[in-house]
Amino acid sequence: MISFAMIGAGRIGAVHARSIAAHPDARLVVVADPMEDAAQRIAAGHGARVVADAGAVFDDPSVDAVVVGSPTRFHVDHVLAAVEAGKAVFVEKPIDLDLARADRCIAAVGDRASRVMVGFNRRFDPATADLRGRVLAGEIGPLEQLTIVSRDPAPAPAAYLAGSGGIFKDMTIHDLDTARSMLGEVAEVSAVGQHLDRSVEDEWDAAVVTLHGVSGAVATIINSRHSATGYDQRIEAFGRDGSLRQENVVETAVQAFTAASAGATRPYLHDFLERYAAAYAAELDAFITAIEAGVAPSPTLLDGREALALAEAATEAARTGRRVRVQSR
Numbered sequence: 001m002i003s004f005a006m007i008g009a010g011r012i013g014a015v016h017a018r019s020i021a022a023h024p025d026a027r028l029v030v031v032a033d034p035m036e037d038a039a040q041r042i043a044a045g046h047g048a049r050v051v052a053d054a055g056a057v058f059d060d061p062s063v064d065a066v067v068v069g070s071p072t073r074f075h076v077d078h079v080l081a082a083v084e085a086g087k088a089v090f091v092e093k094p095i096d097l098d099l100a101r102a103d104r105c106i107a108a109v110g111d112r113a114s115r116v117m118v119g120f121n122r123r124f125d126p127a128t129a130d131l132r133g134r135v136l137a138g139e140i141g142p143l144e145q146l147t148i149v150s151r152d153p154a155p156a157p158a159a160y161l162a163g164s165g166g167i168f169k170d171m172t173i174h175d176l177d178t179a180r181s182m183l184g185e186v187a188e189v190s191a192v193g194q195h196l197d198r199s200v201e202d203e204w205d206a207a208v209v210t211l212h213g214v215s216g217a218v219a220t221i222i223n224s225r226h227s228a229t230g231y232d233q234r235i236e237a238f239g240r241d242g243s244l245r246q247e248n249v250v251e252t253a254v255q256a257f258t259a260a261s262a263g264a265t266r267p268y269l270h271d272f273l274e275r276y277a278a279a280y281a282a283e284l285d286a287f288i289t290a291i292e293a294g295v296a297p298s299p300t301l302l303d304g305r306e307a308l309a310l311a312e313a314a315t316e317a318a319r320t321g322r323r324v325r326v327q328s329r
């Protein structure tokens, strides 16, 4: 049985608290958030204690593992303090907003990185995992082109966006991780940022990124923070011998054929909480299983670092209009 502390009781904290509560080998013992109401909302249903200061969970001997779901600017401090205290750590993406700071964190964590996992939940989505497995198994021959479409139904709250680090580090980073898990090493990045919705106070609210793989394969990522059709999550992997496509998930397999429409279904699952519910549960299970077995969980801090390097390269490429070489390790 692994006893968890949750740091940050916001949107993603609530998701992970549910996964912990539903897991037979895990329990939530404490929730840390300076907004006590938020912490209380999550803790109440799980019999967990509430603390305002995350510092209190690191010295608590009853805590085996920590989920870091605080705003991104706190991740490095929370990871380092948890690792110092001997806790296993699950940290949300991105590791940090600054690659050099993420690198210093990884250096300070050292060998203890074998007990740290980064929250790239989409790796655990059944459809994405199936597609990736089949690409890597060679079903479509060598990968030539990968296209990822990832659009949110509506922008996140303004307060969240203000600390998010921009579209590439906050949103595209999921797709950058998905792309590199199939494309392998990336040599260069080009990118275009768009500001389409003027009510969004951010540099860009839509983007197109091209990753130029060392293998010669190319990945294109298309993002938007708004989508009238709902949460739009598609992937096409195109290889010499064919293609594999991941289509959107709808709430029913039933299609309607009437005078007004042919093949109409229900709308797409609404947002990341619905679309990736199974993935969030599976990633927490993977973390728990790895920690219990004493093996290193994956995705690793290094995976988080490489995706952040691609996001920084994309930010620079969009600002300068130039292709940017990637600083991979």
Ligand SMILES: NC(=O)c1ccc[n+]([C@@H]2O[C@H](COP(=O)([O-])OP(=O)(O)OC[C@H]3O[C@@H](n4cnc5c(N)ncnc54)[C@H](O)[C@@H]3O)[C@@H](O)[C@H]2O)c1
Pocket (backbone or CB within 6 Å): 007, 008, 009, 010, 011, 012, 013, 032, 033, 034, 035, 038, 054, 069, 070, 071, 072, 074, 092, 093, 094, 119, 120, 121, 160, 170, 272
């Ligand atoms: N993997 C995913 O799909 C996914 C989805 C959403 C968010 N995230 C990541 O999770 C993190 C949090 O995002 P969110 O959407 O839950 O944000 P949120 O704003 O909904 O919640 C953040 C919570 O952290 C609390 N907080 C602020 N400072 C804190 C501190 N010092 N210690 C502890 N708690 C503190 C806030 O009071 C708030 O309750 C971000 O890094 C984000 O990138 C990942």
